[in-house]
Amino acid sequence: MEEDLFTLYSSRYIQSSYQRMALEITKFGLNDLCFIAILKGGSFVLGNVLRYLSIDESTIFGNIRIRSYKGESTKSSGQVELCDHLDLEKKDVEHRYVWLVDDIIDTGLTASFVKNYLQAFNPAGIRTCTLVDKPMNHINRPAAKPEVSGFEYLGDRFLVGCGLGFGERFRGLKQVYEYLKI
DSSP states (O other), X not given: OGGGEEEEEOHHHHHHHHHHHHHHHHHTOOSSEEEEEEETHHHHHHHHHHTTOOOOTTOEEEEEEEEOSOTTOSSOOSOOEEEEXXXXXXXXXXXXXXXXXXXXXXXXXXXXXXXXXXXXGOOSEEEEEXXXXXXXXXXXXXXXXXXXXXXXXXXXXXXXXTTBOBTTBSXXXXXXXXXXXX
């Protein structure tokens, strides 16, 4: 198994990325916030970024589950499927600054889909935060570009670790790897 993984970023680098991401989020302001993790990988990223943020008790947290990869596919299906609706009510999101948090922005379809979905909740604004940004794969670059990212990946390999999974494996790894088996 280990021979199928090439270390791209060490756990130390990833932790410094989370710290930097938190600092960047802080620059946008920390009032009237709502963080929404795009499950499953976004919950890993959000949990780590929160360790470096000083937020108050009024901050709201939610989850939404979206799928654009099927099974153990390494390419987006091109279709976004809403698996579980947002677990918040409109009153929880309305007039708040929403941060969508995901593990990776690959094609940008998921981020665009969720942004459109959230418009019905009347947020004050919607921003995206991701550990990995793959700008070369964005279908609609302006809409897909995250406000905050841990790092850009310009390669074409499938990445795993730190919330990034293949099927349901590898998410809990503490480093980011290129998965060489595929």
